[in-house]
Amino acid sequence: MVALDGIDLAVEEGHILGIVGPNGAGKSTALHALLGLVACEGSVRVLGKDPRRERNRLMREVSFITDVAVLPRWIRVGQLLDYVAGVHPRFDRAKAEGFLARGGIRSADQVRRLSKGTVTQLHLAVVMAIDAKLLVLDEPTLGLDPLARKQFYDALLHDYFDHTRTIVVTTHQIGEIQDVLTDFAFLNAGQIVLTGTMEAFESRYAQLRVHPGRLDAARALGSIHERHVLDRSILLFDGADRERLEMLGDARRPTLGDLFVAAMEGGSRRMEVAR
Amino acid sequence: MRSLQWSVCRELWQNRSILIGPLAAGFILIASFVIGTIAAPERVAGLLTMAAETRHDAVARPYGFAAAMVALGALLVSVFYCLGALQGERVDRSILFWKSLPVSDTTTVLSKACIPLVVLPLLVLTVTLGVQAVMLLASTLAMIATGTDPAVLWRELPLLEMPIALLYGIGVMTVIQAPLYAWLLMVSAWARRRAALWAFLPLLGIGAAEQMVFGRHPRFRDLIEYLIMGPFARAFAVDPTRAAPPPVIDRIALLDPAAVFGGLGVWIGLGLTAAFLFIAIRLRLDREPA
Numbered sequence: 001m002v003a004l005d006g007i008d009l010a011v012e013e014g015h016i017l018g019i020v021g022p023n024g025a026g027k028s029t030a031l032h033a034l035l036g037l038v039a040c041e042g043s044v045r046v047l048g049k050d051p052r053r054e055r056n057r058l059m060r061e062v063s064f065i066t067d068v069a070v071l072p073r074w075i076r077v078g079q080l081l082d083y084v085a086g087v088h089p090r091f092d093r094a095k096a097e098g099f100l101a102r103g104g105i106r107s108a109d110q111v112r113r114l115s116k117g118t119v120t121q122l123h124l125a126v127v128m129a130i131d132a133k134l135l136v137l138d139e140p141t142l143g144l145d146p147l148a149r150k151q152f153y154d155a156l157l158h159d160y161f162d163h164t165r166t167i168v169v170t171t172h173q174i175g176e177i178q179d180v181l182t183d184f185a186f187l188n189a190g191q192i193v194l195t196g197t198m199e200a201f202e203s204r205y206a207q208l209r210v211h212p213g214r215l216d217a218a219r220a221l222g223s224i225h226e227r228h229v230l231d232r233s234i235l236l237f238d239g240a241d242r243e244r245l246e247m248l249g250d251a252r253r254p255t256l257g258d259l260f261v262a263a264m265e266g267g268s269r270r271m272e273v274a275r
Numbered sequence: 276m277r278s279l280q281w282s283v284c285r286e287l288w289q290n291r292s293i294l295i296g297p298l299a300a301g302f303i304l305i306a307s308f309v310i311g312t313i314a315a316p317e318r319v320a321g322l323l324t325m326a327a328e329t330r331h332d333a334v335a336r337p338y339g340f341a342a343a344m345v346a347l348g349a350l351l352v353s354v355f356y357c358l359g360a361l362q363g364e365r366v367d368r369s370i371l372f373w374k375s376l377p378v379s380d381t382t383t384v385l386s387k388a389c390i391p392l393v394v395l396p397l398l399v400l401t402v403t404l405g406v407q408a409v410m411l412l413a414s415t416l417a418m419i420a421t422g423t424d425p426a427v428l429w430r431e432l433p434l435l436e437m438p439i440a441l442l443y444g445i446g447v448m449t450v451i452q453a454p455l456y457a458w459l460l461m462v463s464a465w466a467r468r469r470a471a472l473w474a475f476l477p478l479l480g481i482g483a484a485e486q487m488v489f490g491r492h493p494r495f496r497d498l499i500e501y502l503i504m505g506p507f508a509r510a511f512a513v514d515p516t517r518a519a520p521p522p523v524i525d526r527i528a529l530l531d532p533a534a535v536f537g538g539l540g541v542w543i544g545l546g547l548t549a550a551f552l553f554i555a556i557r558l559r560l561d562r563e564p565a
Binding site: 032035038039055057065066069074075080084086087088103213249 | 277280
């Protein structure tokens with residue numbers, strides 16, 4: 001079975017790329033290929049290294065969190081810090097202890113006795129204390145409540161990201177990471193449907209909410225996607241004149257989620273790479 | 276090397292039975308011996324009244340028995356440890372965390388192999404020496420209590436040679452059992468579930484098929500004998516598995532390393548060990564979490 005087909009994706013230093021796709025789209029497989037966890041055909045280079053053949057060396061410069069449930073449940077926080085400090089040359093134990101103290105996590109605590117949110121905090125503290133060039137996050141906040149998810153991304157932005165590091169993240173919660181991203185890629189059925197920068201996304205796309213009476217006039221402006229909510233139609237435009245849209249109804253900037261839905265429902269045929 | 280050391284530490288943190296198993300066996304042995312000595316303190320002194328030709332074995336046999344029991348406990352711990360060592364991390368998905376760190380699959384598999392091949396043998400040596408020391412102390416006190424000179428007991432036991440014979444026996448046993456542990460680690464890396472079944476069913480199947488097809492004494496039984504009793508049958512100048520009661524081996528003169536390392540069997544076994552571990556490393560590279 002082919003999980004990914006013809007993926008061509010490059011991420012620049014200092015960027016935060018969000019890979020978004022429905023279940024089974026191939027997001028995790030793509031990240032696992034980046035991390036050398038699965039074999040794939042073609043060429044994958046991460047920080048100039050082949051992740052499959054040079055995984056050990058690569059992992060000195062790359063951190064990743066696959067999901068919140070992968071920390072071993074038997075381990076104590078102190079043992080976790082001892083182990084990572086013992087094997088990772090770029091791990092700053094004092095920094096990790098500082099993050100943990102802020103969250104009230106004690107060295108003697110055992111992972112199995114911590115809540116899901118606290119385990120995520122612990123994992124993030126360990127990862128943020130590693131001086132990595134690339135951080136890969138695969139559904140890092142899956143199963144967390146909204147508050148914990150917000151705290152996760154706040155910590156990531158304020159305590160970790162410094163415009164020299166690169167972050168690649170996959171998630172279903174598009175709305176929560178929209179303001180965090182610099183780039184996005186939509187993935188469906190193993191293929192990239194749309195990629196672009198958030199800057200281009202914000203300047204190019206517009207959403208129009210119109211009454212049925214003005215629907216034909218709005219369609220004439222070249223909408224790329226259309227859906228209906230109660231008695232209104234919501235149309236998505238790529239590169240349309242904003243003043244003309246405002247004359248027809250309530251024009252606003254769409255969310256990345258709106259664009260994602262349009263791309264998944266077939267609008268992608270009329271979309272181009274948004275760069 | 277540093278990664279290997281920390282990875283071994285990690286195994287000890289996770290699998291406390293590695294330490295608890297041999298220590299518990301040692302504690303039970305000490306408790307049994309001390310209780311027996313307190314209950315019948317004259318028994319030790321009685322042994323020293325036996326004929327000279329049987330006295331040594333009668334006095335030394337409990338010390339050899341203690342070593343065998345601790346080693347048997349370690350064998351059981353090793354088998355169960357190896358069966359879960361590489362499967363468990365896939366089942367609980369923690370492999371995704373371990374693989375996020377700069378520790379290679381080779382280092383991880385070797386650290387797991389170190390447990391039955393290095394850590395447990397050293398532990399068996401330490402625990403056995405401790406148990407034997409306590410046994411000797413208890414016997415000495417019992418003799419003093421019953422008015423017998425303990426020097427007679429101390430003369431009967433080759434105290435300097437006993438640890439050397441013990442070290443040799445543990446070393447030979449580890450070398451001969453190495454392919455078994457490597458096989459179990461390989462199956463643990465491969466099996467998605469029920470590693471024990473996959474590890475032993477093929478061996479039992481071969482044994483049964485051999486019996487059915489050839490209708491003769493199956494070589495499979497020889498394999499089991501080789502793995503379990505092999506060290507004792509081949510490593511010493513006298514074969515303790517064929518004598519009744521088994522002689523006590525506690526002197527350097529009874530050790531026969533040439534018989535072990537001069538034969539092809541041990542080297543084939545070590546070759547198989549390397550092959551199984553290599554396959555386990557490759558499997559860990561490719562296997563995804565369950």
